Amino acid sequence: MFTKVDGPVRLADRVAAMLADEIESGRLTTGDKLPTEVELVKQLGVSRTVIREAVSRLSSAGLVEARQGRGVFVLPPRTRPLDLDADTTDTKAKVLQIVEVRRAMEGEAAELAATRATADDHARMRQALAAIDAAVAAGGDGADEDLAFHRSIAESTGNTVMVSTLRYLGEVSRGGIRVTRANEARRDDFYDAVREEHDSILTAIEQGNPKAARTAARRHLEHAATRLQKAGPEFWNTTQDLDVDLDTAE
Numbered sequence: 001m002f003t004k005v006d007g008p009v010r011l012a013d014r015v016a017a018m019l020a021d022e023i024e025s026g027r028l029t030t031g032d033k034l035p036t037e038v039e040l041v042k043q044l045g046v047s048r049t050v051i052r053e054a055v056s057r058l059s060s061a062g063l064v065e066a067r068q069g070r071g072v073f074v075l076p077p078r079t080r081p082l083d084l085d086a087d088t089t090d091t092k093a094k095v096l097q098i099v100e101v102r103r104a105m106e107g108e109a110a111e112l113a114a115t116r117a118t119a120d121d122h123a124r125m126r127q128a129l130a131a132i133d134a135a136v137a138a139g140g141d142g143a144d145e146d147l148a149f150h151r152s153i154a155e156s157t158g159n160t161v162m163v164s165t166l167r168y169l170g171e172v173s174r175g176g177i178r179v180t181r182a183n184e185a186r187r188d189d190f191y192d193a194v195r196e197e198h199d200s201i202l203t204a205i206e207q208g209n210p211k212a213a214r215t216a217a218r219r220h221l222e223h224a225a226t227r228l229q230k231a232g233p234e235f236w237n238t239t240q241d242l243d244v245d246l247d248t249a250e
Contacts, residue, residue: 011046015054018044023063023074034064034072095179096225103221105166106150110201110217112157114210121156122206128152129198136191141181149198153205153217180224190227197223 022028035043040051055072058064066072113121128149135142154166184190197220204212 011050012053012057015040015044015046015050016057019054019058020061020063023058028074030074030076032074033070034074036071092228096228099180099221099225099228101169102150103218103225105162105169106153106221107214107218109150109154109157109162109166110205111210111214112159112162113153114205114208114213116158117153117156117205121152122202125149125152125156125202125205129195129202132198133195136185141185143181146181153201156205180228184224184227193223193227194220 019028019034028034034040034055037048037051040046041048044051055064055066059066059072063075064072065075117125128145132142132145132149135145151163151166154163157163184194197216200216201213201220204216
C-alpha cells in the first residue's frame with residue numbers, strides 16, 4: 001500500500017503527511033482502519049517510534065482515532081486547524097488573512113451587540129475579559145479566553161447564525177489567534193494595547209453605541225494586524241513550535 005520512507009530529518013512528519021494524503025484523497029475513508037503498527041513499520045521502513053509520532057499527529061489534527069484493542073480508525077471530515085508547519089511567509093499570510101475575516105465579522109457582531117445586549121450579557125463579557133487576565137497571570141497565552149470574549153459578544157446579538165458562524169471561524173482560526181496572542185505577549189506595550197482595545201469594545205457595547213462598538217472592534221483587529229506586521233523573522237520562525245492543535249469548539 002505504501003512505499004518506504006527515507007530521508008535525513010523529520011520522518012514522523014513525512015509519514016504523517018503520507019497517511020493524511022491517503023485520507024484526504026479518499027483512498028482511506030471514514031471508518032476505515034489503518035494498517036497495524038507492525039504493518040506500517042514493514043511497509044514504510046521506519047521505526048515504531050516514528051509510526052506512533054505520526055499517528056499522534058493525525059489524531060491531534062482530528063483525522064484518526066485510536067480505539068482501545070481495536071486499532072486506529074479514520075474519522076469523519078472536520079474543520080482543520082491553521083497549518084503552521086508551512087514556510088514562515090505562508091504562515092504570516094494565513095494569520096493576516098484570518099485577521100481580515102475576523103475584522104469584518106466581529107465588527108458586525110459588536111454593532112449588533114450594542115443594540116441588543118442585556119445587563120447580564122454585559123456582565124458575562126466583563127467576566128470573559130477578567131478571564132483573559134487571569135489566564136495570562138497563570139502563565140497561559142489567553143487565546144481560548146480571548147475567543148470566549150469575542151464569542152460572548154456574538155452570543156449577545158441573539159443571532160444564532162452569527163453565533164454559529166463565529167464559533168466555526170474561531171475553531172478554524174484558533175491557531176492564528178494563538179500566534180497573535182504569542183506576538184502580543186512579547187511586549188508589554190502590545191499587551192496593554194490589547195487590553196485597552198478590548199475594553200473600548202465593551203464600553204461602547206455597554207453604552208449602547210453601535211457605531212462606536214463597530215469602530216472599536218474593527219480598530220482592534222486592524223491594530224492586531226499591525227502588531228503582527230511588526231514581528232520579525234525570529235518570531236515567525238518560532239510559530240511552528242506553538243501549541244496550535246485544533247480543540248473541539250466550545
